[in-house]
Amino acid sequence: MRPQDALLLAVVLFLGLCALVGGEKPSPCQCSRLSLDQRKNCGFPGITSDQCFNLGCCFNSSVAGVPWCFNPLPSQASQECVMEVSARENCGYPGISPEDCAARQCCFSNAIRQVPWCFFPKSAKDCYY
Structure with missing residues (x-):
């Protein structure tokens, strides 16, 4: 097998695996609220927007x-809760329950330690593609 053939095969396999793993188009908030320095490459040189989505x-x-x-x-139950961890503004207190947080009309996510788990939502109006 020539090196060019191996490269072509690798690209085809990569695209095939990506198609299997690929999901639905992310929400505008999941994309526009991510700062430029936090972007992690998900594609390949020359990828189109359709291929990327x-x-x-x-x-x-x-x-x-x-x-x-x-x-x-990451996706959240509400688009108003999608934001970088550094953008969270505390809306609760240490150990707050999801129910008490919801009663304050705030977002709750305890997936990451040492950041506010109960935090103020943001308007989804500022999200765009």
């Missing part, structure tokens, strides 16, 4: 020098 990734080619196809922020 088919992988379940975000696409924005408006800024040079950063990945255009990148992993989205």
